[in-house]
Amino acid sequence: MLESLIRQAFKAPLEKLGIYEEDLAITLEKPRDRGHGDLSTSVALMLAKRLGRKPRELAGELAAGLELDRDLVESVEIAGPGFINFRFARNYQIERMLAVWSGDALAEIKTGGGKRINVEFISANPTGPLNVVSARAGAFGMTLCRLLDAVGFDAHSEYYVNDAGRQVNLLGASLRAQFLQLRGRQVSVPENGYEGRYVEIMAAELLEQDALAVQAAAKAFDNESFQRVSAPSGNADDWCALPEADSIRSFAKYALMKILAWQRETCKRFGLRFDTWYFESELHETKRVERTLETLRKNDAVFEAEGALWFRSTAYGDEKDRVLIRADGQATYFLADLAYHHHKFQRGFECAIDYWGPDHHGYIQRMQGGMRALGVPAGWLEVEILQHVTFLEEGRPINMSKRKGQFVTMDALIDEVGADVAKFIFLTRKPNSHLEFDLDLAKAQSNENPVYYVQYAHARICSVLSKAGEAGLVLREPTAAALQLLDHEAEWSLMRELIRLPQVIVAAAQAREPHRLTSYVLELAALYHQFYQQCKIVDPEDQRRSESRLMLCQATRRVVATALALIGVDAPERMQEKE
C-alpha cells in the first residue's frame, strides 16, 4: 500500500534530523477538503514543539528529504500550519481501481487468517413472534458477519434460545388456558401470561389437529435439523388429560416448536442465516452450568450468603455482587449466560461479539467480570448495545409491549416496507444511537428513501450499459491505457471513491460499525449521479471516450453491488415502476 511506502519514506529525513524512532506514529489521513490532496500528515506539527522549531519550517525539511516515486505520488506540499499533503498520481489511482475491479484489492484486506469470530444477535425469547427490535439486530449482526468474512475472518452467526426458563412454561400455561377456553372450559390465562393474537392462533390451530397432524408439523420442522425441538405425543386434548404440570409442559413444548418455526421463517425472509441455534436447555443437560460454577468456585469468585450463592462481581468493577444460585436452589439466568459464554470461549473463537438490547446494558459489567473470573482474556467478549427504535406512524410513535401482544412484528415490517428498505434504514445509523423509523416514509416509494437512491444508481448503470450495446459500443475490461483518457473532474471524483471500498470495509469491520457501508455507498451513488449528469457516457461520435467511461460505469456497478451485497440489499437491474 502507498500509505506504508510514504511512512517508510519518512525514515530518511527523520534520521537526518536525529529524531527517528521505531514506533513513531506517522498518521496519514484523507483530508476533508480536496484542495489538501489525497493524504495528509501532521507529523511536523506534532514534532515541532518537542524540537522547539517552527512547524512549517520542519515540515519543509521533512518534505524535502522524502524520496517518493513520481509515478505514485504526484506532489508533496506544505500547507496550513504545517501539514504535509500528498497528491496521488493518476497512474496510481488507475492502478488501484484496476485492483478493485479485478478483486485483488479485496483479496489484500483478507488479513484475518481465517480466525473464527462468533457473532450472536437477536436471541429473542421463544415466547412470541420476532418484533422489529430484532430486525435492527439482524441487520447489524448479519452485515457484521459479512464484513468480518470480507477481511478474512471466519464469522459464525449464532442465536441463543432461552428455552429452559420460566417464561416458556408460562407460555405453555397461557396456550393451554386459551385452548381450554375454546373447548368451553372456564379457565383464565395466568397472571402475566401471554395474550397476544399469536397465542389465539396457536390454540385455534390445535383445535383442528389430531395427533398425526401434530407429528406432521413436528416433522416438517425437524427438516432443518433442530434436533432439540420436537412435538409432544398425542394431540391437545390428550395433553389436557395429563396432570397439570405435565399438561403445561406439553403445551409449552408445542408452543416452543411453533414459535421457533415462525422465528426461523421470519429470519429467512429477512435474509438472516444462523450457523448455530444454541439452546439453553442443552447447557443444563450437559452439566455445563455446574462445570462453569465449579470453575468460578475454584477461582475463588463465589461466596454464600443469605442462603444463596453469589458471584463476587464487585471485584471486577460491578457495583454489587450478583446471585448465581437463588435461595430456592434455582440457577439464575446470569449463571446460565456465563456458562453459555464460557462454552463459546471453549469452542475456540478468537473473540465473541454480542448484540444486546438497550435494556441489558446494566448487564455488561457483571458479564465481563464473570468472563474474567472464568479465565477468559479481557476484551474477548465484546458487547454492542443497540439502542431503541421508535416507530412512527402518521408522525406518532407506536408503543410496543410484547406481553399485551401490541407490537409491530418483524413480519409486519417486512410486509409493509420490504426487507431491503428496512435493512438499509437500520444501517444508516450507528448502533448506539436511538433510531426514529418513520414507517410512512419508508413505505412511500419516494425520493426521500435512501435505498432507492442507491438502487437507482445501480439500475441506471445497467441501463446505460445496455444502451451502449445497442449503440454498437463494446464493453471492454478496464485497462490503464483507456482510463488514462479520463479528464473530467466528475470522473476522477468517482474513481477516488471507488478505490476507497477496501479501506471502508476494513474500517467498518474493525470498528464493528456496519453503518459505514451505507454512508459509503450513498456517497458513491451521489458521485455516480453527478458523473452521469455531467458526462455523456454513450456517445457514438467519440467511441474511445465512451469506452473509457463505460469502464468506469462497470467498475462502479461492481462496487455498488459489492457494498449492497454486504448490507444484504438487492442491486436491481431496473427499478420497479413507481405508482
Next chain:
RNA sequence: GCGCCCGUAGCUCAGCUGGAUAGAGCAGUGGACUUCUAAUCCACAGGUCGCAGGUUCGAGUCCUGCCGGGCGUGCCA
C-alpha cells in the same frame, strides 16, 4: 442516588478513531428533461456542535462539572 447511552441546521442524522473553512437528506426558495431512466442533477438559504471549564500547536471528537432527554439499577426473564 448510582451506572450506561444520547444532545450537531426547522426535522432526521453523518462526521472515517484529535486536523485545515463542521457535512448530507428532508422541509424552504430558484433553476435543468425534443438527450444514456428527472426515483436524478445544479444553485441559494439555513450553525454559539446543550452550557462552562480543562488537556493540546489544534477539540464536534479526549477529560471534569453542570443542564436536558432516554434506558437500566430484582434471589425478573
